[in-house]
Amino acid sequence: NAGVTQTPKFRILKIGQSMTLQCTQDMNHNYMYWYRQDPGMGLKLIYYSVGAGITDKGEVPNGYNVSRSTTEDFPLRLELAAPSQTSVYFCASSYSSGQGDYGAFFGQGTRLTVV
Amino acid sequence: AQSVAQPEDQVNVAEGNPLTVKCTYSVSGNPYLFWYVQYPNRGLQFLLKYITGDNLVKGSYGFEAEFNKSQTSFHLKKPSALVSDSALYFCAVRDPPGRRALTFGSGTRLQVQP
Numbered sequence: 523n524a525g526v527t528q529t530p531k532f533r534i535l536k537i538g539q540s541m542t543l544q545c546t547q548d549m550n551h552n553y554m555y556w557y558r559q560d561p562g563m564g565l566k567l568i569y570y571s572v573g574a575g576i577t578d579k580g581e582v583p584n585g586y587n588v589s590r591s592t593t594e595d596f597p598l599r600l601e602l603a604a605p606s607q608t609s610v611y612f613c614a615s616s617y618s619s620g621q622g623d624y625g626a627f628f629g630q631g632t633r634l635t636v637v
Numbered sequence: 638a639q640s641v642a643q644p645e646d647q648v649n650v651a652e653g654n655p656l657t658v659k660c661t662y663s664v665s666g667n668p669y670l671f672w673y674v675q676y677p678n679r680g681l682q683f684l685l686k687y688i689t690g691d692n693l694v695k696g697s698y699g700f701e702a703e704f705n706k707s708q709t710s711f712h713l714k715k716p717s718a719l720v721s722d723s724a725l726y727f728c729a730v731r732d733p734p735g736r737r738a739l740t741f742g743s744g745t746r747l748q749v750q751p
Contacts, residue, residue: 526680553737562646564727564741565681572737580738612680616737625671625729625739628680 524548528613528629535603535636543598543632545613553616554596555580555626556588558609565612571596603636610634639664641711641728643742650718651750658713658745660728669731670711671739672702674724681727687711698722718749 529544547554552573557565567580571590585607587599596615600607610633614626641662650656662668669688673681685696692704702713713726725746729739 555738557741562743564743565739567738567740570738614681614739624683625673625686625731626683628673628682630680631678 526613526615526627526629528611528632530632531630532633533635535600535634537603537605537636539603540599540601541603541634543600543611543613543634545596545598545629546594547596547613547615547627548594549615549617549627550593551615551617551627552593553626554590555614555616556586556596556598557612557614558582559612559631560609568598568611600634605636608634608636639730639732639740641670641730641740641742643726643728643745645745646743647746647748649748649750652720653717656715656718656722656747656749658726658728658747660711660713660742662709662711662728662730664730666733668711670702670704671729671731672696672700672711672713673727673729674698675727675744676724684713684726718747720749720751723747723749 526547555570556568559565566582569588571577610631612631613629616626671686672684675681687704695701725744727744728742732738
């Protein structure tokens, strides 16, 4: 299994440009998440989805948009890139609860720099 | 709101010595707690979890964690550290039912010296 796959791994954007970070998972997980990781700040939740067609905001959604047209895919859109969006972005997915709960499975991350 | 705190930015330990990485939590209701490890330029990897049951939980790579309800702590431990354990460690708590996201601590960098 590939697990959670993110593309691209690295990207440099100019201020005002837009881009889409791709995320796909092959584990048939209902729940998917986007986090950003800033140095010394841990991970902050940007958006999440509980299933195809359903998305909602996390703690830091401003400047981002998401869609969930299929169970597998959960792209993150940056419309007008700003230097404050320089970060490492992680996509994650989860399914089970209770004893089968492994928290979440993470992709390898996208390192984004806005200049 | 739920939260976890990792009071140490960095922990240094000599190879072969026991290690402890600290985590305290604040939740309403029963906590679902997790530890993850992150190696350079990699995503987070699951180490272990506490859902219910024994207060000492065992996980991957010889790590274990002790859940202490009275102290609201969930410290990560290993009896004998390896240089290869050097990484960034995150404690996390599961959100209440519905969102099921994880709320993370700020992370602790573990440095194991040869």
